Amino acid sequence: MGQVNDWMAEIYPRWMAAHGVMILCPVHWYQAPSSLKLMIDRLVCADGGNEDPTLTRGKDPQRAKEVELKGWHYPRHLAGRVFAVVVHGDAAGAETLRRSLTDWLTDMGLIPAGRAALVDRYVGYYKPYATSHDDLDQDKDFHEEVRNAARTLINAVRLLRRGDFKQADATLREPRPK
Numbered sequence: 001m002g003q004v005n006d007w008m009a010e011i012y013p014r015w016m017a018a019h020g021v022m023i024l025c026p027v028h029w030y031q032a033p034s035s036l037k038l039m040i041d042r043l044v045c046a047d048g049g050n051e052d053p054t055l056t057r058g059k060d061p062q063r064a065k066e067v068e069l070k071g072w073h074y075p076r077h078l079a080g081r082v083f084a085v086v087v088h089g090d091a092a093g094a095e096t097l098r099r100s101l102t103d104w105l106t107d108m109g110l111i112p113a114g115r116a117a118l119v120d121r122y123v124g125y126y127k128p129y130a131t132s133h134d135d136l137d138q139d140k141d142f143h144e145e146v147r148n149a150a151r152t153l154i155n156a157v158r159l160l161r162r163g164d165f166k167q168a169d170a171t172l173r174e175p176r177p178k
Contacts, residue, residue, distance in 0.1 A: 020156060027093040048077075079109025084113050085119070090122060091125065102118060111167055113155070119145050119146065123142055
């Protein structure tokens with residue numbers, strides 16, 4: 001419908017098909033890398049968004065407002081998937097970013113795979129940037145924490161597929177869907 005064909009056209013279907021998602025990233029001055037932030041902004045727009053662009057004739061804002069005001073149900077397109085988040089930094093902000101990413105995903109209805117799937121660590125704490133890749137390569141404990149986050153996510157996906165991953169609030173109706 002005349003929308004720009006960009007990389008999100010490949011990413012949306014992958015998120016929709018996934019049972020589990022793992023985000024692994026560095027922290028950049030208390031923030032997500034810009035490419036991750038751009039994807040987040042686009043996925044948040046998709047959450048609760050229009051799955052049928054013919055309803056709004058593409059990007060017609062007036063038509064979109066009319067559709068929404070008629071009683072839009074805000075479908076949670078990505079809800080029910082499990083996730084893991086691993087954030088690493090060398091000086092500050094890793095915990096803040098891990099919490100922000102976790103909040104973003106849970107706000108869209110995704111479910112943390114488990115405690116071991118949520119990791120924030122400092123690698124090469126206050127050491128020179130010039131040796132940061134060496135510090136990362138040498139931090140075997142961090143490597144194992146990342147593996148454990150992935151293992152936790154895999155286990156959660158297996159439980160989810162079998163119907164054994166229980167979400168205590170799954171049957172509740174959201175009183176304020178948007």
